[in-house]
Amino acid sequence: DGGITQSPKYLFRKEGQNVTLSCEQNLNHDAMYWYRQDPGQGLRLIYYSQIVNDFQKGDIAEGYSVSREKKESFPLTVTSAQKNPTAFYLCASSTLREETQYFGPGTRLLVL
Amino acid sequence: EDQVTQSPEALRLQEGESSSLNCSYTVSGLRGLFWYRQDPGKGPEFLFTLYSAGEEKEKERLKATLTKKESFLHITAPKPEDSATYLCAVLPISSGSARQLTFGSGTQLTVLP
Numbered sequence: 512d513g514g515i516t517q518s519p520k521y522l523f524r525k526e527g528q529n530v531t532l533s534c535e536q537n538l539n540h541d542a543m544y545w546y547r548q549d550p551g552q553g554l555r556l557i558y559y560s561q562i563v564n565d566f567q568k569g570d571i572a573e574g575y576s577v578s579r580e581k582k583e584s585f586p587l588t589v590t591s592a593q594k595n596p597t598a599f600y601l602c603a604s605s606t607l608r609e610e611t612q613y614f615g616p617g618t619r620l621l622v623l
Numbered sequence: 624e625d626q627v628t629q630s631p632e633a634l635r636l637q638e639g640e641s642s643s644l645n646c647s648y649t650v651s652g653l654r655g656l657f658w659y660r661q662d663p664g665k666g667p668e669f670l671f672t673l674y675s676a677g678e679e680k681e682k683e684r685l686k687a688t689l690t691k692k693e694s695f696l697h698i699t700a701p702k703p704e705d706s707a708t709y710l711c712a713v714l715p716i717s718s719g720s721a722r723q724l725t726f727g728s729g730t731q732l733t734v735l736p
Contacts, residue, residue, distance in 0.1 A: 517666075542722065553627065553726030554667075554710070561720065569723065601666050610655045610714050610722055614666035 514538065515615035517602050522620045524589065524596060532587045532618045534602030541607045543585035547571060548599040548617075557600075560585055561607065589620060597622050625650045625715050629727035636701055636734050644696040644730045646711030654718065656694050658687050659710040661729070667710055670696075701734045708732070 515536045524530045534543065542561045546554040556569030560579040574593025579585055585604075589596045599619050603612040626649045636642055648656065655674050659667035671680045673689040680687050684705065686697040696709055708731045712724040 551728055553728045554712075554724075556723055559721065559723070567721065605722065611657065611669055611672050612722070612724065613669055614659075617664070617666045619664070
């Protein structure tokens with residue numbers, strides 16, 4: 512079954528702690544994206560990557576970091592510099608030929 | 624600046640009561656417009672992509688249409704299982720290879736039995 516998996520489903524962060532959200536896809540998509548969703552707001556792009564070992568900042572990259580060491584994987588680290596990390600984080604992927612982005616199930620990050 | 628506005632914010636329908644959701648957009652040039660369905664606590668599920676004014680696409684009880692300034696998602700004879708938040712997003716021509724979507728804040732649809 513092809514798709515996008517995100518883990519964990521829920522994640523709790525303590526003050527000053529870095530946490531990493533996992534995103535894996537077996538769709539053979541080249542491009543991967545991370546979005547943040549807050550209540551009452553549209554999804555906002557954090558980072559995206561179109562090729563292994565290359566990624567670009569989106570609109571709200573401050574306080575976040577990513578890596579793309581494998582085509583299938585695009586982990587997102589929420590650093591202690593992100594002062595308001597509580598949100599629903601969504602990973603997406605697409606081919607380079609088509610514009611449609613397909614989303615994973617999401618990770619909800621909560622602050623203790 | 625690219626903008627997407629969805630209306631209404633929330634809509635309650637009786638089962639079988641047809642209606643439409645609106646997505647108004649402002650972009651310098653439209654490369655594509657996307658509709659997604661999102662259930663609570665889950666990721667968005669892709670529904671449709673529209674590329675040019677006059678284009679229409681259908682899937683079961685849903686039909687999406689596109690004009691130069693807005694898109695409508697028509698729901699015919701909805702059922703309770705159609706209850707979800709419907710998201711609209713635009714991809715401007717100016718995004719180039721980046722494919723940076725601009726999303727609206729969604730319409731929360733509730734269909735009562």
